[in-house]
Amino acid sequence: MSVFDRAYDDPVRVLDEDGEVVGDVPDLDEETLVGVYRSMRLARHFDGRAVSLQRQGRMGTYPPLSGQEAAQIGSAFALAEDDWIVPSYREHGAAVVRGVPLKKTLLYWMGHEDGNRVPEDANVFPVAVPIASQVPHATGAAWASKLQGNDDVFLCYFGDGATSEGDFHEGLNFAGVFDTPTVFFCNNNQWAISVPRERQTRSATLAQKAAAYGFEGIQVDGMDPLAVYSVTKAAVEKARDPSEQRPRPTMIEAIQYRFGAHTTADDPTVYRDDDEVEEWKRKDPIPRLEAYLRSEGILDDDRVEEIEASVEKQVADAIDAAESVPRPDPRELFEHAYEELPPELEAQYERFVALREEHGDEAFVGE
Amino acid sequence: MSETQNLTLVQAVRDGLHTELARDDDVVVLGQDVGKNGGVFRATEGLYNEFGDDRVVDTPLAESGIIGCAVGMAAMGMRPVPEIQFSGFMYPGYDQIVSHMSRFRTRSRSRYTLPMTLRAPYGGGIRAPEHHSESKEAFYAHEAGLTVVIPSTPRDTKGLLASAIRDPDPVVFLEPKLIYRAFREGVPEESYTIPLGEAATRREGEDVAVFTYGAMTRRTLEAAENLAEDGIECEVVDLRTISPLDREAIVSAFERTGRAAVVHEAPKSGGIAGEITAILQEEALLYQEAPVKRVAGFDVPYPLYALEDYYLPSVKRIEEGIREAAEF
Numbered sequence: 001m002s003v004f005d006r007a008y009d010d011p012v013r014v015l016d017e018d019g020e021v022v023g024d025v026p027d028l029d030e031e032t033l034v035g036v037y038r039s040m041r042l043a044r045h046f047d048g049r050a051v052s053l054q055r056q057g058r059m060g061t062y063p064p065l066s067g068q069e070a071a072q073i074g075s076a077f078a079l080a081e082d083d084w085i086v087p088s089y090r091e092h093g094a095a096v097v098r099g100v101p102l103k104k105t106l107l108y109w110m111g112h113e114d115g116n117r118v119p120e121d122a123n124v125f126p127v128a129v130p131i132a133s134q135v136p137h138a139t140g141a142a143w144a145s146k147l148q149g150n151d152d153v154f155l156c157y158f159g160d161g162a163t164s165e166g167d168f169h170e171g172l173n174f175a176g177v178f179d180t181p182t183v184f185f186c187n188n189n190q191w192a193i194s195v196p197r198e199r200q201t202r203s204a205t206l207a208q209k210a211a212a213y214g215f216e217g218i219q220v221d222g223m224d225p226l227a228v229y230s231v232t233k234a235a236v237e238k239a240r241d242p243s244e245q246r247p248r249p250t251m252i253e254a255i256q257y258r259f260g261a262h263t264t265a266d267d268p269t270v271y272r273d274d275d276e277v278e279e280w281k282r283k284d285p286i287p288r289l290e291a292y293l294r295s296e297g298i299l300d301d302d303r304v305e306e307i308e309a310s311v312e313k314q315v316a317d318a319i320d321a322a323e324s325v326p327r328p329d330p331r332e333l334f335e336h337a338y339e340e341l342p343p344e345l346e347a348q349y350e351r352f353v354a355l356r357e358e359h360g361d362e363a364f365v366g367e
Numbered sequence: 368m369s370e371t372q373n374l375t376l377v378q379a380v381r382d383g384l385h386t387e388l389a390r391d392d393d394v395v396v397l398g399q400d401v402g403k404n405g406g407v408f409r410a411t412e413g414l415y416n417e418f419g420d421d422r423v424v425d426t427p428l429a430e431s432g433i434i435g436c437a438v439g440m441a442a443m444g445m446r447p448v449p450e451i452q453f454s455g456f457m458y459p460g461y462d463q464i465v466s467h468m469s470r471f472r473t474r475s476r477s478r479y480t481l482p483m484t485l486r487a488p489y490g491g492g493i494r495a496p497e498h499h500s501e502s503k504e505a506f507y508a509h510e511a512g513l514t515v516v517i518p519s520t521p522r523d524t525k526g527l528l529a530s531a532i533r534d535p536d537p538v539v540f541l542e543p544k545l546i547y548r549a550f551r552e553g554v555p556e557e558s559y560t561i562p563l564g565e566a567a568t569r570r571e572g573e574d575v576a577v578f579t580y581g582a583m584t585r586r587t588l589e590a591a592e593n594l595a596e597d598g599i600e601c602e603v604v605d606l607r608t609i610s611p612l613d614r615e616a617i618v619s620a621f622e623r624t625g626r627a628a629v630v631h632e633a634p635k636s637g638g639i640a641g642e643i644t645a646i647l648q649e650e651a652l653l654y655q656e657a658p659v660k661r662v663a664g665f666d667v668p669y670p671l672y673a674l675e676d677y678y679l680p681s682v683k684r685i686e687e688g689i690r691e692a693a694e695f
Contacts, residue, residue, distance in 0.1 A: 113476055118478050118479075126471070126474045136431065137435055140443075142439070144444070147440075166429075166431055166459070167432070170431050178424075335476075336477050338512065338514075339472075339480070339536055342611035343615070344614060
């Protein structure tokens with residue numbers, strides 16, 4: 001029986017809130033299990049430091065991810081090396097797993113375009129801010145890959161609010177029609193800024209929307225990293241090796257909660273109760289996996305402390321590296337609009353350079 | 368010299384697509400009715416039969432999906448050529464154009480580039496229903512990161528389309544449907560390109576420089592012949608690429624004449640004519656002998672067709688605009 005043979009409102013679970021096994025544990029070696037745990041710790045610590053940097057005025061507006069680590073890390077670990085992710089703007093945890101250094105993520109939110117220059121060896125699309133607008137890209141990219149004879153899978157992240165957008169519908173519809181190897185991963189964190197999940201749709205689940213596009217939709221406990229891994233892995237395998245009954249695309253609804261604000265510019269106490277937040281915090285993915293790994297003898301106090309220390313160092317190093325990057329040269333403004341700079345753009349640049357030489361840099365960057 | 372075929376502008380679109388599909392496996396044509404039906408204007412006729420369903424693709428009816436999927440395909444190194452059936456239906460895909468198509472190179476610092484060509488028929492004069500006649504090229508010209516091309520002859524159409532499809536960056540390719548079948552011209556059978564960003568002088572004259580593009584080029588040339596009978600000689604410059612503009616050609620034609628008119632069917636305010644006027648102010652003020660005249664559509668929503676003849680610049684309106692510049 002396939003994991004997809006279940007009711008839409010029956011989320012896949014592997015660990016309960018205390019880390020007790022309640023489902024089929026995926027076959028993962030110790031190194032991978034510890035890797036998932038470490039990546040979640042890394043994402044959580046990074047998130048706290050990033051919010052703090054913003055509060056100190058060392059970084060611009062930042063979208064926190066705490067609470068959503070299992071969904072990001074569990075899914076990213078389920079991909080093969082050559083597979084791709086197509087993120088929105090909150091998937092810093094998935095991005096680092098897939099080869100985007102934390103320094104890059106910090107730089108992006110510090111206002112440096114270079115932060116979105118994904119390293120050549122990382123199969124990651126740049127951050128997409130307009131809601132759901134990356135969904136058709138994931139379909140198109142997967143479609144292209146299939147036409148080019150590759151068997152790479154494209155994992156596309158978006159939130160619950162995105163499922164109300166036209167681009168969500170168009171992207172999933174094209175994926176169904178052209179049977180593209182795309183996994184649509186909905187981070188249902190219950191809130192689109194201040195608008196609750198219930199206000200997005202009358203549908204009982206988001207997963208069931210997949211039925212309208214002719215492929216499987218499935219719910220998973222998005223705060224259970226092992227369940228997320230299992231479901232994503234099954235979807236990825238199906239994308240590579242479909243059947244008449246089971247086409248390539250899948251929509252995964254990962255049920256989770258954003259512990260913090262939508263962004264550092266948002267105050268969630270205006271629209272939701274602390275009780276609700278506390279209730280969801282009991283499902284925190286990190287202690288859950290830790291409890292399981294301890295019970296299996298894979299983690300102990302020493303190992304956890306070691307991981308803590310290495311995570312703290314990695315984030316501190318990334319912050320140092322990002323903060324030591326100087327303000328980019330104004331030439332960078334012009335460089336990447338076209339492959340070759342049109343003459344008028346070159347003229348605009350030259351005029352600016354002349355002014356800057358005449359008046360000094362301070363004349364342009366002051367308060 | 369290679370063989371030529373006597374083609375209309377829309378046949379040249381088809382021939383250009385055919386040539387590019389044949390020479391590069393990464394080229395994919397996609398859109399509403401482009402496959403089996405061959406396009407509502409026949410711009411893709413026969414391509415589906417020759418290249419198959421993977422290369423010439425009938426898509427679901429969804430402009431944002433068509434353009435958004437093309438963005439994803441182009442990011443993976445393909446050269447998609449999405450068609451939007453009428454430019455008046457581009458707006459559901461407008462977010463994809465301005466948020467992604469124009470910005471992917473900048474956003475990714477050139478890790479991802481989008482070699483895609485978004486085609487759409489545009490402009491009025493064919494007695495079409497509402498939303499089928501607008502000229503909104505200024506929207507796209509205002510968007511950095513895009514190149515906006517508008518051909519006015521069959522020969523140019525094939526060469527410019529080839530350049531657009533081979534360009535490393537996204538191109539919006541707007542086809543003046545009023546002249547899709549207005550006349551024929553010898554078009555080489557072989558593959559050739561005409562560079563983007565270069566205007567073409569269609570008529571030489573020393574009295575007034577007239578800048579135009581698309582369907583208005585023919586009307587402007589006709590107006591120029593009428594004016595010649597009165598002793599007013601026009602230099603008619605067909606811009607061909609409206610963004611980035613060929614500033615050198617614009618300024619040089621103006622320096623020879625000291626007088627200018629700009630003709631387009633798009634509404635007068637906020638259009639390309641204003642941009643050209645500003646270029647002349649910035650770069651050739653001392654040559655100026657008369658106000659630059661703008662002959663354009665009125666600043667009203669495009670009318671239903673009972674009134675469209677009054678909306679579109681006619682040969683007479685163009686003639687009178689140029690005459691004002693000449694006689695000031």
